[in-house]
Amino acid sequence: MIIDTHAHLTMMNDDGVRVINNMKDDNVGAIVTIGTTLEDSRESVEWAEKYDNIYATVGIYPDFSLTTTDEDLETIKDLAKSEKVVAIGEIGLNYYGDDYDKESQKELFVKQLKIADELGLPFCIHCRNAGEDMYEVLSENKHLINHSGLMHCYSEGAKLYKEFLDLGLYLSFSGNITYKKTDRSYLKDVPLDKILVETDAPYLAPEPLRGRKNESKNIKYIIEKIADELEMDAQELEKITEENAKRFYFKMK
Template sequence: MKLIDSHAHMDNDAFDCDREEVFQRIEEKMDFIVNIGYDLESSKKSVEYANKYDFVYATVGFHPDEISGYSQESLEILEDLAQDPKVVAIGEIGLDYHWMTHPKEVQQDIFRKQLNFARKIGKPVVIHSREAMEDTINILNEFPDIKGIFHCYPGSVESAKGLVDRFYLGIGGVLTFKNAKKLIEVVKEIPLEKLVLETDCPYMTPAPFRGKRNEPLYVEYVARKIAEIKNIDFETVAEITNKNTRIVYGISEEIK
């Protein structure tokens, strides 16, 4: 069965030398990918790819490390972009206290504004949260009607259990790393019906390619690892996670 990458950054410079070839491989070997916006430029690019290729969907939004470009004007442009039927979510948005490129209060304010934006246009969200689990959950609790994906899930099993009634957990290459103990526990404990596959390419390359550039096709190694941890077959992982990704992004089986 062909897989889905729920979180890719094909607009990244790392693909400048061979982007068309990578897209060709995706077309041949995958169901589809979702290209994730992280600022105005990448959001525009994501929509451009989605309009060019039937196997690409897009999200638009400002990543917490990239909010220097955020303004009322840029939000209005995002609102226009978000009208495109191939824009399936708002993201990636959230909090990043690791890099802390902006003060916590500023990040929280823009996170809330983008959650309001998602609510207004009625689309799910893709959450980025790094070293900010508690504040992320508290803010999400202010928006009980908002659903989506908790990308590159960084938290505990306990936090995961509190999130999965509204959020799918994005599982990527980290799962294949030697120090993935916490995430392995999460994958063991949380039902497959609540997980989606992602690469976050060109970052987070899974073993055995760790250290090289990541690309959507490598999502297969994440699926294989989930199958191994849960002691189920690869086809089941593919089938259920594909279904989950379609549900959360509202992409029906009939349309690609």
């Protein structure tokens, strides 16, 4: 069974309900729906509490670093106490566009790492165009990585994968690992027990569906592509990634 370690059901509305209803037929065992704002985190928890096999994360996305208050973070902490909340996320650094503030993003990120540590939860990292800074911040805050973290939509490639693995993180691969121009050569050097798979649905559909609306069942294309690169059986890799997801999101039942 596939476990989608990162999707946004809250951004799919009725389509999200259809995806949930089809999970069994689609060989999808569980979906983790990811919070991005305070409101979205609250909604994610609602979805998770309403449906079996749906889990949530709560957290504030880096783009909102300048407007997030300590009170908001207290609310995130409260939301995280739900039994269905399996991690803090997505949190991190987003150096994309021309309107980002590095310092406040780093500050918000570290504050949320502290929440994860305090509550004994793993965390999900968003990192775009910020690999070096991400590595620096995590290295300086190693003491906060007690329940591991995952690099969502891993895109630093061969450049930094060893460094992130050395910090004890998992690498989570999404549709972009299937794209024609993506370097997949380093995959064989990533320990099998550190590989996770995710859709980031409704975004980032994998080949051959690139450009379309994405959903959890499409993870099979990601697994096939990685298995291909590793010259292993896709079903075996599916099983391994399922076990990895359950180990990482240890609150999952």
